[in-house]
Amino acid sequence: MVGDVVTEGDVDPVGAGSTLPDPFELAARWLPEPDSGTTPLMTLSTIGLDGYPAARTVLLSRFDGRRLHFHTDRASSKAAELAATPRAAVTILWPERSRQLVVTGDVTTVTGLEARLAYTARTRYLQVLAWLNDHELAELGPGERRARWAAFTQSHGDDELEPPPGWVGYAIDPVRLAFWSGATDAPSNRLLYERAGDGRWNVRRRAG
Template identity: 70%
Template sequence: MTVLPGEAAATVDGPPPADPLVLAAAWLPVDGSAPGPTMTLSTIGLDGYPSARTVLLSRFDGQRLHFHTDTRSRKAAELAAVPRASMTIVWPEAARQLVVTGDVAPVTDREARLAYDARTRYLQMLAWVNDADLAGATVELRRERWTAFGEERGDGPLEPPTTWGGYALTPLRMLFWQGATDGPSNRLAYERDADGRWRREAWPG
């Protein structure tokens, strides 16, 4: 197992914290840094079946996990119908996995804007150009529209499109998995009760 530098104490093998957000803060990028790792976002589809896709973790603010999308997207419609989701984040190089399940709510306009400003130029452009009409176009037309948009906007800063939206998940359940090559893997499960207190269990890996 490879442990990331400076993170030897942030495993599930040592004395577990009473609050899982403390452990999450040791695993996730610090607040205010660049967008975090990719993750699988699972929502409840409008047909009742699970619906999953890979997105960026935009931010962990110590209490909630933020992500952003086009407000015309399928996931936006699913969250409007059922504002609950799960996130699965995997660090293969550190033999770690974090699964977070909870309630989802829109972020503020300021939070959405800060997340857009933190995106790379490519992702900022993608938020403008990559719509449903473009998705059905030929490869040549898609590249032409991309190039035309870049030439039109130049190198100046981009404002977020009106379709840019953000969400934050407040955890109700958190599952930390830690792998190993010299022993069994381990899972640490937390669940928040109605009073806001966390209950902790160790599960087989």
């Protein structure tokens, strides 16, 4: 975006300095439609088993109008961390639009049907990856990893793949959403929503 002019009107979360009372309405404007086939990358931050923050990049499987879904393997470190402390934050960045969304909340596992539908919607590469991407394979050399991949794809051909046994889905139920927008002709801006005890949302504009 170097050299581009991004005006405040282009990136202000809701325009004209106004605010929406419902953060999910604003999130729906920023995030792709559930059936769009677009799966943005997001940084998932959890509380590590050693007490330190842990972060990695995952795919946003879907936004269901309230919760953000993602999927992984039950043997992964993030699954163990979420079992111990079911809270997380995700950060989604749109550098080309000078936008960032940070969602913090409580994490629950999704139903088996939701997890299966998410697996079916993934590309063939990601479906195969879910089967093969384990600690054992990671310890092998590049040639052996490619050979294992080729053997798996050849043995299954064009058959429809079932989710692997360890496939699991999670959803973040937000308690806080921070919509950040930047501009090259004005200061950056942060719109912060925090869930109140009565189920409503407190909203404040903060410095970017």
